[in-house]
Amino acid sequence: MNMKILKDILIIAELKSLPDLKRQPLILIVIGMLSALPLFFIVVFGGQLSYGLVGALVATVGFIGLMAAIQDVAWDRYVKIREIMVAMPVHPFSYAIGVALAPLMISAPGLLFFIALAVWLGVLTFSSLLWSILILILCWATLSSLGFLISTYLQRASVYTLNNLSNILGIALVFIPPVYYPEEFLGSFSWIALIFPTSNAAGLIRIYSGLLDASVEMIVVRWLILIATMVVSAFVTVAKARWREI
Amino acid sequence: MDAVKSVGLGKVYHSKEEVEALKDVNISIRKGELFTLLGPNGAGKTTFLRIISTQLLPTSGEAYVLDYNVLTQAVEVRKHIAVVPQDVATYGNFTPWEYSYYFSRLHGMSKSEAKSASEKALKAVELWDLRNRTCATLSGGEKKRAIIASALASNADIFMLDEPTSGLDAVARRKVWGVLREMIEQGKTILLTTHIMEEAEMVSDRLAIIHKGTVIAEGTPEQIKRLAKEKFRVVVEGNFNSLNLAENNNRVVKFGSKWIIYVEDEDEALEIVRTALKKGLKAETAPITLEDVFVKLVGGEAG
Numbered sequence: 001m002n003m004k005i006l007k008d009i010l011i012i013a014e015l016k017s018l019p020d021l022k023r024q025p026l027i028l029i030v031i032g033m034l035s036a037l038p039l040f041f042i043v044v045f046g047g048q049l050s051y052g053l054v055g056a057l058v059a060t061v062g063f064i065g066l067m068a069a070i071q072d073v074a075w076d077r078y079v080k081i082r083e084i085m086v087a088m089p090v091h092p093f094s095y096a097i098g099v100a101l102a103p104l105m106i107s108a109p110g111l112l113f114f115i116a117l118a119v120w121l122g123v124l125t126f127s128s129l130l131w132s133i134l135i136l137i138l139c140w141a142t143l144s145s146l147g148f149l150i151s152t153y154l155q156r157a158s159v160y161t162l163n164n165l166s167n168i169l170g171i172a173l174v175f176i177p178p179v180y181y182p183e184e185f186l187g188s189f190s191w192i193a194l195i196f197p198t199s200n201a202a203g204l205i206r207i208y209s210g211l212l213d214a215s216v217e218m219i220v221v222r223w224l225i226l227i228a229t230m231v232v233s234a235f236v237t238v239a240k241a242r243w244r245e246i
Numbered sequence: 247m248d249a250v251k252s253v254g255l256g257k258v259y260h261s262k263e264e265v266e267a268l269k270d271v272n273i274s275i276r277k278g279e280l281f282t283l284l285g286p287n288g289a290g291k292t293t294f295l296r297i298i299s300t301q302l303l304p305t306s307g308e309a310y311v312l313d314y315n316v317l318t319q320a321v322e323v324r325k326h327i328a329v330v331p332q333d334v335a336t337y338g339n340f341t342p343w344e345y346s347y348y349f350s351r352l353h354g355m356s357k358s359e360a361k362s363a364s365e366k367a368l369k370a371v372e373l374w375d376l377r378n379r380t381c382a383t384l385s386g387g388e389k390k391r392a393i394i395a396s397a398l399a400s401n402a403d404i405f406m407l408d409e410p411t412s413g414l415d416a417v418a419r420r421k422v423w424g425v426l427r428e429m430i431e432q433g434k435t436i437l438l439t440t441h442i443m444e445e446a447e448m449v450s451d452r453l454a455i456i457h458k459g460t461v462i463a464e465g466t467p468e469q470i471k472r473l474a475k476e477k478f479r480v481v482v483e484g485n486f487n488s489l490n491l492a493e494n495n496n497r498v499v500k501f502g503s504k505w506i507i508y509v510e511d512e513d514e515a516l517e518i519v520r521t522a523l524k525k526g527l528k529a530e531t532a533p534i535t536l537e538d539v540f541v542k543l544v545g546g547e548a549g
Contacts, residue, residue, distance in 0.1 A: 011352055015344065078335070079335035084330075087301055088324055088400075089324045089354060246303045
């Protein structure tokens with residue numbers, strides 16, 4: 001990968017985040033608050049905060065991965081910035097990663113807050129923190145890929161349709177599967193947690209932080225599913241997405 | 247070497263029905279000229295520009311930018327061009343400075359080069375004083391100039407501007423024209439699309455009229471105007487039939503109570519004016535405009 005591609009990733013991530021951060025600083029706490037909201041109910045109704053904290057971490061990267069990829073690409077198409085980018089010496093890879101990285105930068109304070117709280121409460125130790133960060137990165141990459149895949153397939157959909165769709169999908173992927181609650185609640189259907197990248201990631205973090213027991217085989221299966229989901233969605237996106245229209 | 251060259255360029259869109267947007271288009275744009283593609287809406291102007299700027303693949307023919315093939319050498323082409331798409335909007339949170347700075351960085355400039363290029367570009371489009379205002383607070387014309395500045399800051403050799411003045415008022419439009427002509431004076435090449443006749447006539451070195459995907463005329467504005475055999479137009483308001491001009495076989499177009507009579511020589515034009523004035527009608531004559539010729543060529547005449 002040449003330096004220009006790497007440099008452009010950072011420039012696009014900066015241009016997609018810094019002006020918003022400068023002029024709309026409240027954006028820094030919006031995503032964090034959305035992820036933190038369920039924690040309030042978990043505490044009030046006597047649930048386990050540790051489960052909720054893991055959920056909040058996964059929800060933050062989930063929201064920004066899926067929603068940002070769909071909404072930013074749709075918005076860029078709508079304002080025709082994408083046309084300008086295509087005609088620039090910018091690699092499509094730089095654009096995709098830059099667009100995906102920008103919301104990660106915006107949500108960094110929220111993520112850091114949840115991580116600090118989890119460490120302070122003893123939910124995450126030093127080694128489980130490293131594993132958790134890796135899992136969160138994979139979860140973010142998977143959902144970003146899924147987001148790009150959806151925006152690729154729905155090229156003709158309006159920006160409003162895509163915004164609504166991404167909100168629905170984001171909320172569904174974060175609140176329906178066991179992200180904020182233990183997967184044991186699903187009883188014999190707990191395998192559902194493996195299907196969704198969000199609940200699978202949450203389960204893995206819980207395993208590494210000692211909140212969930214799992215065999216080595218099950219850990220391997222979970223990792224494989226998470227990685228496979230990312231690879232397949234990224235592969236299909238690359239195969240289907242067209243930087244230049246036909 | 248031509249700045250832009252298309253050879254037998256064609257494009258068919260396959261949607262619900264097949265639409266042939268471009269048919270065998272052969273255009274050569276010289277370095278350092280402002281070349282305008284003039285045509286009605288849906289004529290194929292944007293399709294041509296999008297193919298040349300490597301955004302869209304053609305279905306037939308070839309196209310070159312500075313001898314680089316737009317199909318096979320798109321990466322090289324993109325190093326030399328800057329594009330302003332039709333109806334481009336702005337990020338409301340962005341300032342003109344940020345547009346110019348970030349886009350010139352993406353064109354491969356260092357931070358200091360980008361700063362200097364942005365300053366130069368924003369001064370050229372008279373937005374330097376507004377450089378730190380967000381686009382949400384700028385007028386339509388200022389937003390357009392901010393986007394043009396971002397293209398200008400890239401220091402590209404060839405600029406491709408798709409109807410950059412559409413929706414602007416006369417004052418804002420003229421400011422953009424001034425910027426375009428200044429870019430030409432600096433040795434840049436511009437491919438402009440427009441459906442505004444006055445714009446094509448005022449700013450173009452050469453132009454091509456495109457209609458239903460086909461180039462139907464090409465040359466300087468003066469050469470295009472000479473394509474019509476009539477050289478003058480007489481505008482008469484009132485009872486036109488009292489002039490008894492039927493036997494002259496002139497082309498006549500009616501707009502409400504006004505009539506436009508196209509004539510080949512000035513003497514004939516003046517004679518019609520004199521006759522009309524004697525009969526108490528309002529009348530005036532002037533050389534034909536590019537619009538007169540355009541309307542005749544594309545066959546969209548009323549009356």
